[in-house]
Each structure stands twice: as C-alpha cells, then as structure tokens.
Amino acid sequence: MNASSTSLEASHFPVMLEKIIQICSPKKGETFVDCTFGGGGYSNKLLKFQKTKVIAFDRDNFILQIAGDIKKKYPKRFFFYRKKFSQINTVLSKNSADNIIFDLGLSSIQLNNFKRGFSFKSKDKLDMSMGLTDISAEEVVNNCSEKN
Structure with a gap:
C-alpha cells in the first residue's frame, strides 16, 4: 500500500470490528458485503480469513486508492463498487451474500x-x-x- 492510503486507513478504526468478526465467524469462507467501506477496516480484516470474499461499496472518491490497494492484494476475493449502498440490489442480483455490514455515520477520514x-x-x-x-x-x- 502506498503512504497516502496507509495514512488514511490508520486514521480510522471501526469500533465494532472485533464484535462483527466474533458474530459473523468469517472462518466459514462466506461472502460479506461491506456497505460502508471507508478506510477498509472491515474489508481488510475479513479478507485475512483465506476463504472469505468481500463485496464493498462506498461513494467517497477519497478512498479509491485504499480500495485499489486492497484489490491488488486480494484480486479474486475483493470487489469494490463506487456506488451508494442503496444500489446494493444491482450488484447482488448477480452475486449472493451471507453477511451484510453497515457501519453508518461519518468517519475520521472525513472529519480530519x-x-x-x-x-x-x-x-x-x-x-x-x-x-x-x-x-x-x-x-x-x-x-x-x-x-x-
């Protein structure tokens, strides 16, 4: 990852990350939808489990570099869409998902x-x-x- 995307990621920590991992058990190799990609915290963590796939959404231009870096690292398991999560049906009509995550609100990436x-x-x-x-x-x- 390049320095600018790494600093963006480091500036935002998803507060419910560990609880989501505990509840969803990504070790099963399921497909997750990260509806509010932001700094990629959920997506990055979920993709560390070898069999998981992540479909991520975000409308923010400022995080495209982060998404691109994750795509390079996990080209067959990470799929990013620069769309509003309200358009989830257009993507999931061709895919299926086991878990959908919404971490709503502003992030420190935006505020800082x-x-x-x-x-x-x-x-x-x-x-x-x-x-x-x-x-x-x-x-x-x-x-x-x-x-x-």
Whole structure:
C-alpha cells in the first residue's frame, strides 16, 4: 500500500470490528458485503480469513486508492463498487451474500480532512460531500428555501 492510503486507513478504526468478526465467524469462507467501506477496516480484516470474499461499496472518491490497494492484494476475493449502498440490489442480483455490514455515520477520514468541509474547526468551504453529489452543503444552506 502506498503512504497516502496507509495514512488514511490508520486514521480510522471501526469500533465494532472485533464484535462483527466474533458474530459473523468469517472462518466459514462466506461472502460479506461491506456497505460502508471507508478506510477498509472491515474489508481488510475479513479478507485475512483465506476463504472469505468481500463485496464493498462506498461513494467517497477519497478512498479509491485504499480500495485499489486492497484489490491488488486480494484480486479474486475483493470487489469494490463506487456506488451508494442503496444500489446494493444491482450488484447482488448477480452475486449472493451471507453477511451484510453497515457501519453508518461519518468517519475520521472525513472529519480530519478540513478541506472536506465537515468540521466547524475549519475555515474552508462548507462542503460535507461524501461523493456522488453535485451540490455542497454551502449551496444548500445559502440557496434553498425552507420549503425545499
């Protein structure tokens, strides 16, 4: 993995990771869907179990390098889709899954990069985009009426 993707991964730790591993028992060689890939914490851990496969989703452009690095490491067992997890049916219509993981909410990858516009500590533009959107939070706040 390159230095930039490694630092992104290291900046976010999935808090429920060990509990998910305990509950799902990936030693069985099942297929997992990681609906909120983020820094790849769940996917990376699950792929350490030799027979597991992971289908991952994320809409955030900033994590594409992490996904690419994991794909290089596990080319036949890791499948990444830059899509909203609401599009899961389009992917699972051709695949099956044994376990689906949703780790909802913001990640430290988003909050700690002030240029992303998620933090009140930043003087940068209010953006708050997780990807796959053409409108920033600044535009919504300044241009939409209460009725919109």
